[in-house]
């Protein structure tokens with residue numbers, strides 16, 4: 001598989017773009033005319049710069065409004081084409097993309113267009129150049145790759161071929177099976193883009209909302225499988241028009257792009273045997289069996305406050321690390337690690353972010369395989385030196401520079417608590433409150449990073465993403481998407497904050513980066529849990545009484561039931577699958593909190609309640625300007 005990306009997909013000037021593209025490991029680049037025109041060097045120098053970066057120019061584009069023009073426009077278009085051919089030869093590329101004509105002057109007719117392309121093919125052949133024709137989804141006469149293919153077929157010229165762009169085909173829901181019978185030599189290049197399903201004008205959707213394959217909702221894999229069936233073995237080239245990417249980090253966007261293609265290649269390899277559009281085999285996506293632990297980094301002075309809080313939530317101190325200042329608290333299947341070790345990464349993370357849940361361990365079938373897959377997908381491996389008796393735990397860098405560990409039960413990792421920890425008896429006489437596991441882990445990040453982490457998780461783990469939900473915070477909107485698996489053993493909610501005034505935005509800004517903002521524990525009986533919490537002296541988040549009046553009316557609840565919810569500050573929601581109960585802690589520090597949920601079939605995360613609990617959570621935040629606690 002050879003990978004390429006269009007310069008339009010990346011932020012910066014041409015040199016910055018090329019730098020990021022080369023660094024991310026692409027083989028080629030599509031030069032967008034505007035990126036060249038806005039740059040100060042000659043075509044020859046630009047071509048040399050591309051090659052100095054070790055890249056090939058896969059094509060030059062776009063050449064617009066060519067086919068079907070009446071005279072005198074027709075002659076002028078050919079003159080224009082000759083000028084571009086000059087430029088291409090100086091730059092050192094042999095392929096130009098002609099996108100279908102959008103001009104109101106354009107005349108229709110497959111044969112007329114085919115004749116124009118035959119003539120262009122003759123002119124291109126004289127210079128050893130090739131022309132690829134792409135149907136824009138909004139082209140005036142040609143907006144379907146099947147018609148573009150018919151024109152190319154009738155032009156019947158070796159220097160004229162077809163360019164397929166997944167966006168144009170999939171946005172119009174054109175049957176991808178029509179691709180299978182196109183001869184592979186007539187497909188000059190494949191352009192790839194995904195997009196979120198939004199009902200809007202095709203041109204606007206294409207120019208502003210495209211994203212990397214796997215980041216959106218289009219069936220890009222079906223498109224690719226059809227392409228693979230032709231035997232096509234040329235470049236896969238990303239062409240992503242996206243407002244956010246234009247303003248984003250060139251390196252981060254390039255890395256995401258390359259990851260999206262590697263992941264796509266892996267999916268094609270599994271679907272189409274013998275396809276050339278793949279890379280070296282890698283292990284399958286890791287099936288997550290559950291969250292093995294969440295680890296907090298704390299300062300020595302904070303240990304007792306955090307430990308007391310966890311005890312109030314019903315956790316028992318059950319283990320102390322044999323060599324490090326690390327404790328483990330447990331309840332049901334939940335392990336919370338409190339790490340006050342000054343050396344090592346936990347200490348470094350504390351120095352940067354303060355007290356935080358900086359690491360997460362996941363139970364998978366094969367931890368080494370999960371690591372190998374992550375690394376093949378460009379994740380950064382995390383390693384640190386071990387004390388005698390410690391076992392090495394495969395790990396990668398995750399959100400906000402935090403750590404994602406993989407554990408399995410087939411290696412000593414399955415006995416990590418016995419091997420590395422000494423058992424202890426908790427001296428406090430507080431009681432468990434019935435927490436059984438982790439329902440979900442919520443990570444907050446800037447909205448710009450949301451797609452990056454969605455792709456990261458879904459490419460490495462056997463999980464899918466849910467549609468985007470708007471979380472209404474009194475200070476702005478937070479966009480939320482969930483990565484979850486079918487058995488419900490993995491649920492990570494990703495919250496993308498657009499401004500720093502929201503609860504999520506405050507957390508990111510004041511802790512210097514993205515990370516786990518809340519942990520939601522599961523219970524089978526929220527009322528019993530609430531009573532047990534109160535017996536432990538744990539004060540839950542107070543919810544406005546107004547919420548309950550509305551709730552009762554909205555769901556037609558029994559007043560006694562509403563009273564019980566209200567007495568315990570429990571929020572309630574319902575969908576067609578079942579009921580959902582939620583209970584919150586106050587926020588701590590810069591906005592970290594705990595949630596406790598009971599779900600009976602319910603599939604969501606209580607988005608309808610978000611505004612009410614966020615309003616309540618915010619009351620505990622330090623107002624900006626006052627010193628940190």
Ligand SMILES: O=C(O)c1ccc(O)c(O)c1
Nearest residue numbers: 062097099134165206207
């Ligand atoms: O939006 C456009 O005009 C445009 C131009 C060239 C392309 O390859 C494309 O897919 C879209």
Ligand SMILES: [Mg+2]
Nearest residue numbers: 134165191239
């Ligand atoms: Mg295109």
